[in-house]
Amino acid sequence: xKKLLAIALILVSAASFAAAIAPxxxxxxxxxxxxxxxxxxxxxxxxxxxxxxxxxxSDFHIDLLDLNIETDQKTVDFLTYFINxxxxxxxxxxxxxxxxxxxxxxxxxxxxxxxxxxxxxINGFFGLGNVAVGAFAIVNANVATSYDILxxxxxxNGSMDLVGTLNISGMIDYGLNGLFDSLLSxxxxxxxxxxxxxxxxxxxxxxxxxxxxxxxxxxMLNKLSNPTQGYGFDLGVNLYLPxxxxxxxxxxxxxxxxxxxxxxxxxxxxxxxxxIAQGFVADVDVYxxxxxxxxxxxxxxxxxxxxxxxxxxxxxxxxxxxxxFGFDLLxxxxxxxxxxxxxxxxxxLENRYHRxxxxxxx
Amino acid sequence: MKKTAxxxxxxxLAAIFSGCTKSTNVLAWAAPSGGSSVxxxxxxxxxxxxxxxxxxxxADFNAAVAASGGVAGSPDSExxxxxxxxxxxxAGLDLAAFLKAYSGSMTPGYMGAPGQPGAGSYMLINSQTLxxxxxxxxxxNLANVVIVYLKPIADGNCDGVxxxxxxxxxxxxxxxxxxxxxxxxxxxxxxxxxxxxxxxxTTDQKIKACAVDANNIWSSWTVSSIPGSNKTxxxxxxxxxxxxLNVAISKTPNGASGTMYPQVLSILQKIQTAVQGV
Numbered sequence: 001x002k003k004l005l006a007i008a009l010i011l012v013s014a015a016s017f018a019a020a021i022a023p024x025x026x027x028x029x030x031x032x033x034x035x036x037x038x039x040x041x042x043x044x045x046x047x048x049x050x051x052x053x054x055x056x057x058s059d060f061h062i063d064l065l066d067l068n069i070e071t072d073q074k075t076v077d078f079l080t081y082f083i084n085x086x087x088x089x090x091x092x093x094x095x096x097x098x099x100x101x102x103x104x105x106x107x108x109x110x111x112x113x114x115x116x117x118x119x120x121x122i123n124g125f126f127g128l129g130n131v132a133v134g135a136f137a138i139v140n141a142n143v144a145t146s147y148d149i150l151x152x153x154x155x156x157n158g159s160m161d162l163v164g165t166l167n168i169s170g171m172i173d174y175g176l177n178g179l180f181d182s183l184l185s186x187x188x189x190x191x192x193x194x195x196x197x198x199x200x201x202x203x204x205x206x207x208x209x210x211x212x213x214x215x216x217x218x219x220m221l222n223k224l225s226n227p228t229q230g231y232g233f234d235l236g237v238n239l240y241l242p243x244x245x246x247x248x249x250x251x252x253x254x255x256x257x258x259x260x261x262x263x264x265x266x267x268x269x270x271x272x273x274x275x276i277a278q279g280f281v282a283d284v285d286v287y288x289x290x291x292x293x294x295x296x297x298x299x300x301x302x303x304x305x306x307x308x309x310x311x312x313x314x315x316x317x318x319x320x321x322x323x324x325f326g327f328d329l330l331x332x333x334x335x336x337x338x339x340x341x342x343x344x345x346x347x348x349l350e351n352r353y354h355r356x357x358x359x360x361x362x
Numbered sequence: 363m364k365k366t367a368x369x370x371x372x373x374x375l376a377a378i379f380s381g382c383t384k385s386t387n388v389l390a391w392a393a394p395s396g397g398s399s400v401x402x403x404x405x406x407x408x409x410x411x412x413x414x415x416x417x418x419x420x421a422d423f424n425a426a427v428a429a430s431g432g433v434a435g436s437p438d439s440e441x442x443x444x445x446x447x448x449x450x451x452x453a454g455l456d457l458a459a460f461l462k463a464y465s466g467s468m469t470p471g472y473m474g475a476p477g478q479p480g481a482g483s484y485m486l487i488n489s490q491t492l493x494x495x496x497x498x499x500x501x502x503n504l505a506n507v508v509i510v511y512l513k514p515i516a517d518g519n520c521d522g523v524x525x526x527x528x529x530x531x532x533x534x535x536x537x538x539x540x541x542x543x544x545x546x547x548x549x550x551x552x553x554x555x556x557x558x559x560x561x562x563x564t565t566d567q568k569i570k571a572c573a574v575d576a577n578n579i580w581s582s583w584t585v586s587s588i589p590g591s592n593k594t595x596x597x598x599x600x601x602x603x604x605x606x607l608n609v610a611i612s613k614t615p616n617g618a619s620g621t622m623y624p625q626v627l628s629i630l631q632k633i634q635t636a637v638q639g640v
Contacts, residue, residue: 210626321389322386
């Protein structure tokens, strides 16, 4: 049965996808698995990914550091060009080639840095079930130039989110008997909720070639000094089916969420996870099942296997149909490489990301 | 189990080497080829534009415009904007060449031919250094396409996805009207050959038009044969250019102070005055 499910999962994963998620919820392990993580997550990542993930309870754990650094392929390409042609940029513009000016007019530098501090496994706290608390921070910076018909635009975007989270989860025995007894025996239901308090610092400047000189750094810094407050909830339900080593998850994200006066669109995600063997798990997610995005762009699938007793864990998957891969090395170094679909349909326009993480915990 | 693990590791390694920079989407077969709906056409057009396939992008956006009411009536601002972007690129619009050429031509005394206005003059348009790396006919068509497709957006007759007061939209329209206003004077019969050059004379701070002959770019300051209808059209074009530029200025976060807008506006006003005077 497990083999059949594993084969089915791999076949499904050969034809799967998904949609974009809130940046601060991104996770290197998840992205290595093609973004398919909802039914697998069971640690502090649960607070942002699936609040029911901590329902089974876990040992007391402190995440001291989860430093993530991410950039995209366009940035890598541009910086490579810049380094290889560095001598050109010290010369007068009239000596530049059209190719150089074209490259500079369509440049992109993107950098995302994030970190978290989290405590999980505060079990039985005031009889509320399993409790976890966390603080997530992510800084996004993007400077880009682009053609705009008869003009050239410079786009300067920067944001920092600081999110405090409180996660409470619990488990109940489902106790089903009867026709599907063999399938459902031992079935349990886990549920959890994460409350989020958000502070967002943000700048977003689009300047044409004609008003870029009017850009005032002081004004930009002033914007950064005034954060916008927000709040929201995530809700998760996990159905554990131990007879077939499976978990089915249903997660509501960004419920009743608003940052300042702007409401955040909520979404509902579905996940199916399968424990094929010890250290070998697979997952298929459908993001934003009720959203209007093309179905195939919502699909994610991936698997993870521990090949060296936790010292080397390898991951792979399909993120909206684009291959992803990742690994954990020596328990503290993580890497993920994945492609995101920018078009409406699969295969139209990929933006590929590279992500490196360093983790320390107690 | 062991075999499954080995197979999976091999699959993952394959994914590693196939996915380092750009990868193939295994679900690409499911994407429509374009044209099946307005949304599909626009999405296909955006993808084609990003890949540099401007002819296909033009065709896709044009299909989206046609399917949503045609050039005269389509309210789809994204399709209109996308078509113009693709059109300009497909026509060979080269802003890089323009920047490169004009970074030198803005030096006073750029032209040295007999009869030329001499040191202290800036070329605006002449038969040797046409802007954007395009031919005169291409420029005339470009100005026309920008105006026909984008004016309904700026006039508030579209869906608002591209806001009617968007700075970029209005700057583009201002430039298109400026081009049309200049070209209708400089190429009076719109045959793709310049009859007049336009020059900014820093000595008296005026924009001037002068005739082009076969031997010298500058043969005379005397302009006598620009038809009245051309002048009327040019004056109207430049008035539109000034209006759209003012909309763009109004959207600049800290106003026009410290930007190049005042200089651009000043040049437009001088050209308008010059055209009225010839």
